[in-house]
Amino acid sequence: MSAILAGYGRTADGLLAARVGDMGYIAIPAGDGIRLASGWRLSRPIDEWTKADVFGSEGVVADEAAFRAYVEAVAVHLIQRAALGRRETRIRISTPWGMSQGATIYADGVVLHSTASHGGFKLDRVRNAALHPALRIKGGWYEEDGDWARVAIGYPALFTDQEKAQADRTLRDWEPDAWEAVHGRSLTAEESFTRDRQRFEREHADDWVVIAATRSDRHPGFVETVAALGGRRDRDERRQFLVANDEYIIGRHGFVIDLERHLPLAA
Structure with a gap:
């Protein structure tokens, strides 16, 4: 080392x-x-x-x-x-994110392309067909922010231990259905951000959850909040509440209004 x-x-x-x-x-x-x-x-x-x-x-x-x-x-x-032994090269090809400006060959049929704005993997037909169905994306393009994890999980021999750990975390948090299909077991809320979010939504479906907030000029020391049932922004009904500054800590998935403590605020 x-x-x-x-x-x-x-x-x-x-x-x-x-x-x-x-x-x-x-x-x-x-x-x-x-x-x-x-x-x-x-x-x-x-x-x-x-x-x-x-x-x-x-x-x-x-x-x-x-x-x-x-x-x-x-x-x-x-x-x-x-x-x-990854190899850097240039391959003149159009990607979903623009023309490729540089490419890294991980193995035959597994190429990472970069563009002026974004990038991702391209798997050829054989490589793409060999992926677990839960990981496979039609067309073989896997963008670099999240979908790359599908490639790393599908072809672990082409990635470092650090990359494989990051890929596992990415899939657990954001694509738990795919992770569970590959591994044959369910994820708990403690193991996955998305599963934890789903638990929060189930538990607070009938609670008022803050969707917008600002420090109050009319009520010093308080935050003016706008809340919706379950934090659902697609619902028309909204209510406003005052929450003390030192109490307003958003948390992992949102701030839940306590109707016995938080004062309703007239519009």
């Missing part, structure tokens, strides 16, 4: 940092955790880096140990990706 993870050090600011391939990472304190700040091709020694050298952000972790675990996982990903 040493050729990829060049090592750790302390920046001129005294912050833990690491060089991983072409990327540099600095552990910048952020609230109760550490922000994973990143920069590309930082050529100077680590002890000359400063926070001004990194502009990217890859999330927040708990502490320096978690920072080290993150960059070491990145190093493993880069090593595995290099071993897969």
